Amino acid sequence: MAEGLYSGAMTLFRRDKSRIVEPDQALPGRPDPLRVSPSHAVYPDRQIVPPFPDGTRTAVFAMGCFWGPERVFWKVPGVYSTAVGYVGGYTPNPTYEEVCSGLTGHTEAVLVVFDPAVVGYADLLKIFWEGHDPTQGLRQGNDTGSQYRSAVYYADDEQQAAIESTLAAYQREIARAGYGKITTEVAPAGTFYYAEDYHQQYLSDAKNPHGYCGMGGTGVSCPIGLGVRED
Template sequence: MMTASTRWAGLTALALLAMGTPAHAQSGAGLETAIFASGCFWCTESDFEKLQGVVKAESGYTAGRVPNPTYEQVSAGGTGHTEAVRIVYDPSKISYSQLLAYFWRNVDPTVKDRQFCDVGDQYRSGIYYLTDDQRQAAQSSRDALQKSGKFKRIYTEIAPASTFYLAETYHQDYAKKNPIRYRYYRNSCGRDATLKQLWG
């Protein structure tokens, strides 16, 4: 039976997730957090939400210099942020290593400061670790990819997680709320065609 203190702890954890605060790997109720950037956060969010074990995916901005950035500021460039997605997942159903493997197959690691049709450092790809275990797993996955010889160079950033700012409400679940516009954007951007060419 859930006690009042346990329930309060869970609600507090959820409240912190909704704020622009430093992310934490532990998300309450046995859940954990991961942060990835792979270009347009609409696409990243939609892709990760398909995975069993992912409880929630939220679009936002991270790894920048300006506090409380807006979409207009980030998309114009110069804030240092990248469009990213914060993922809350159940590690009993999907591991961080599995999330990493999925991340790599949904990103173009061969380009710097861009992804697909979106150009600028605000669209750079990145893995933002919250624990030393995540750091080691991220670096090992990148090193294994480099050793495979598949790519000459990998530009994907691996860095410690910093403050994650939630994007505006209209960006959240964009693919679900605007399916026609989303599909048009994704197709015209060439995301899936490029991924197929890169990964098969």
């Protein structure tokens, strides 16, 4: 048994993070979700888990380490709530350590609950595109691995159309600035697995008032409003 545990640990350590794990090689996970506090650390009267208020919608963005992006989104007027978690992989209810091993296929992501009467989905996409470098493949800055890949997951056809139109527009702009092809994963929204409680609103004053999570965009503006349809 000890030899088997050691072998498994070494497999995690040696995992090639230059590619996404195949489904049949992913970790098995567990049937029960990780437990999180239902209240938002910045807005204690708001929930980070369903049910959400009538009229709100959800969006899921992956921009590298999820701490910084979550803080950006919870400050946006019209955003009701945010949470961090794992999406786009194969392992049910993964832990942070498992996701970081590269053996679950997930990427770190932010769930954004927003009021479309106040902030449009295209406005959130503008923040997404400009808030990181979407051309870096399985990394973001110095953070390397499939868990840091750029991704955006759509809830319906309307969101998919908005993603595709803004991606095309942003690709033109960053190409002019000398950047390569956007590598962002675009896919239907699957299960959002909530990350451990200590990750939720990690950079809030209540948890880590002096915390740091570097975010680096391209410095290129996404041309929302210049031929790009908004919600």
